[in-house]
Amino acid sequence: MIQSSRVTITSNIQGVLDRATRRSRDVRTALTRTLAVGEWDKLLRAEAKRTLWALAKQSEWGFVDAFVATVLTGPFMTGFFARMSNPLPPVLVVEEFAMAQDLQKRALSQGTGPTLFSDFLNQFDQMMTDWVANEKDKDRRDYDKSDEEIGSWIGYLMLTPDSKLNAKRSGKVNPVTGKPVLSELEAKHSLMKHIVDYIQRRQTEKRLGKDQINAWLLAVLAAWSVLVRREFPGRFRAQLNVVRTEL
Amino acid sequence: MTPLINNAVSANALETSVMKLWQEFLARYFDGGKHDVGATPLVQFPLAELLFQQSAAGQPLAASGGLAITLVSSEVTRRKWVAWENYSSGLTSGLTSAATRQEICYEAVAWNFWVRANGTNGRALCKSGSDGLFGLLSNKGETHALGQKGICRLKVHAPRVIQETDYVLRLVSLGATLRYPILSQRYVDECGAGDLDPGAGDGGQSGLGAGS
Numbered sequence: 001m002i003q004s005s006r007v008t009i010t011s012n013i014q015g016v017l018d019r020a021t022r023r024s025r026d027v028r029t030a031l032t033r034t035l036a037v038g039e040w041d042k043l044l045r046a047e048a049k050r051t052l053w054a055l056a057k058q059s060e061w062g063f064v065d066a067f068v069a070t071v072l073t074g075p076f077m078t079g080f081f082a083r084m085s086n087p088l089p090p091v092l093v094v095e096e097f098a099m100a101q102d103l104q105k106r107a108l109s110q111g112t113g114p115t116l117f118s119d120f121l122n123q124f125d126q127m128m129t130d131w132v133a134n135e136k137d138k139d140r141r142d143y144d145k146s147d148e149e150i151g152s153w154i155g156y157l158m159l160t161p162d163s164k165l166n167a168k169r170s171g172k173v174n175p176v177t178g179k180p181v182l183s184e185l186e187a188k189h190s191l192m193k194h195i196v197d198y199i200q201r202r203q204t205e206k207r208l209g210k211d212q213i214n215a216w217l218l219a220v221l222a223a224w225s226v227l228v229r230r231e232f233p234g235r236f237r238a239q240l241n242v243v244r245t246e247l
Numbered sequence: 248m249t250p251l252i253n254n255a256v257s258a259n260a261l262e263t264s265v266m267k268l269w270q271e272f273l274a275r276y277f278d279g280g281k282h283d284v285g286a287t288p289l290v291q292f293p294l295a296e297l298l299f300q301q302s303a304a305g306q307p308l309a310a311s312g313g314l315a316i317t318l319v320s321s322e323v324t325r326r327k328w329v330a331w332e333n334y335s336s337g338l339t340s341g342l343t344s345a346a347t348r349q350e351i352c353y354e355a356v357a358w359n360f361w362v363r364a365n366g367t368n369g370r371a372l373c374k375s376g377s378d379g380l381f382g383l384l385s386n387k388g389e390t391h392a393l394g395q396k397g398i399c400r401l402k403v404h405a406p407r408v409i410q411e412t413d414y415v416l417r418l419v420s421l422g423a424t425l426r427y428p429i430l431s432q433r434y435v436d437e438c439g440a441g442d443l444d445p446g447a448g449d450g451g452q453s454g455l456g457a458g459s
Binding site for chain 2: 043046047050051053054055209211212214215218219222223226227230231234235
């Protein structure tokens with residue numbers, strides 16, 4: 001005869017929760033390992049190189065390594081970032097030189113100052129510094145000045161309208177030549193032909209066009225995007241398997 | 248679909264054999280003519296210069312306003328796996344009919360097709376080139392010829408516009424599986440394929456990955 005009956009209902013929810021927690025931890029660990037920047041860095045550099053080698057003409061192969069050398073990777077939040085930039089300094093052409101002079105003239109007449117085109121002026125100053133460093137016949141007057149100071153002074157002379165420059169000589173004598181020191185205006189006209197010649201020569205050197213530089217940067221970005229999408233799932237699965245087999 | 252003439256993918260010349268097959272396959276279509284690719288009417292393909300990896304000699308991009316398609320292997324981890332399969336190699340020396348078991352390697356690979364053009368008509372040319380390429384690689388009937396030679400399971404992604412200025416550039420990316428026999432891993436049985444045991448016999452070494 002049955003005296004009593006009893007039903008016991010238990011739940012394994014705690015076990016389920018524990019397992020879910022473990023899985024979640026595994027996923028985080030595997031993700032962190034998958035996105036470690038070290039291996040991706042090698043992969044992305046190699047992909048960039050392959051892509052650029054393929055897009056470059058033979059005469060442009062010399063630029064490829066310079067581009068790849070600018071690849072920069074590093075950790076970013078829970079993942080990583082990668083970037084590649086244009087390693088080539090901008091080159092001013094003769095038309096831009098004339099434009100810089102025109103801008104300077106307008107700024108002086110309107111009193112707006114050089115801030116609107118300061119980047120442009122910086123490029124010009126940089127080019128003057130390059131000319132001083134590479135081509136100027138320096139004498140003892142130049143020894144206590146840096147190339148940047150001389151370049152900046154010549155840049156000022158080149159861009160300032162003639163009417164704003166001092167046309168009178170100081171009366172000092174050049175210690176090297178023994179001749180009177182030129183006025184600002186005379187110095188400008190004396191240097192002008194060398195500067196224009198320098199700009200023209202730089203312009204005709206083998207350079208990459210802006211379109212082409214853009215195309216290269218965008219192409220590498222696209223190749224990286226395809227590569228990461230293709231590689232990530234397999235690498236993540238592999239890391240997850242490793243994590244799950246670890247004690 | 249016309250079968251390809253070049254040799255199938257081979258472990259002895261993996262990259263060369265693959266590139267030759269691609270060259271033959273693509274050159275059939277990108278010749279400036281109309282082709283029957285299962286569509287009515289016939290599909291017009293542009294004339295394109297085909298380039299592979301760093302084959303820069305005379306890379307033409309198109310000083311003449313032409314179209315160039317450059318195939319570049321992607322730097323992915325090349326996942327491999329192997330399997331023993333019945334191999335229809337036909338006759339072997341001294342035997343009229345031999346059933347052969349061969350260890351086959353499968354290898355996942357990826358390629359990027361860079362489609363470039365410039366000139367006044369560059370944008371339209373690049374668009375028709377990349378569209379034609381995407382359509383062709385998506386066409387199972389046409390790519391069957393590649394599959395017969397060991398380039399199979401093609402998975403193509405739609406063309407991506409990279410740049411549309413005077414220098415027009417598009418990307419068509421493709422994942423695929425290469426299938427080729429592992430040299431030395433072959434088992435021949437004169438009795439018939441049904442009795443074959445890949446783990447037995449002189450040539451039947453069953454170790455996975457050997458020779459791969």
